[in-house]
Amino acid sequence: MAASDALVAAARAAFDRAIADYSHFKVGAALETADRRIITGCNIENASYGLTMCAERVAMFKALSEGHRVFQRIVIVADTHTPTPPCGACRQILWEFAGDVEVVLANLTGVAATHMMRDLLPHAFDRKFLG
Numbered sequence: 001m002a003a004s005d006a007l008v009a010a011a012r013a014a015f016d017r018a019i020a021d022y023s024h025f026k027v028g029a030a031l032e033t034a035d036r037r038i039i040t041g042c043n044i045e046n047a048s049y050g051l052t053m054c055a056e057r058v059a060m061f062k063a064l065s066e067g068h069r070v071f072q073r074i075v076i077v078a079d080t081h082t083p084t085p086p087c088g089a090c091r092q093i094l095w096e097f098a099g100d101v102e103v104v105l106a107n108l109t110g111v112a113a114t115h116m117m118r119d120l121l122p123h124a125f126d127r128k129f130l131g
């Protein structure tokens with residue numbers, strides 16, 4: 001199933017709330033849970049730079065902390081012509097907690113691409129290696 005307009009709109013609204021004073025690169029994310037709830041996140045930067053947190057992980061950590069455990073897709077919005085894919089750290093976190101969900105990449109004018117997590121993080125390290 002495709003990402004709903006509401007999910008894309010929620011990611012765009014989160015994009016507007018990004019705190020990106022240093023890079024000026026705003027990102028918004030909207031996670032959809034199995035019961036179709038929407039949890040958003042935006043990137044949050046910090047003067048130390050290294051403490052910056054990406055939009056996708058903000059959304060996921062918010063969702064987990066609110067008790068959500070099963071997800072269907074995530075929409076990621078940035079103001080780029082070529083859609084912005086999740087960074088490596090976010091892919092690892094999304095794989096761990098969302099699994100093989102749809103990753104929908106959009107900019108401010110529309111949805112540009114949809115990928116499955118298994119294609120974005122092949123040969124993933126995860127709990128199955130831990131015995």
Ligand code: THU
Pocket residue numbers: 020023025026027042043044045052053054055056085086087090
């Ligand atoms: N950023 C995200 O929020 N998500 C990504 O997947 C890529 C990068 C943020 C982190 C930083 O605040 C800014 O974009 C520039 O790297």
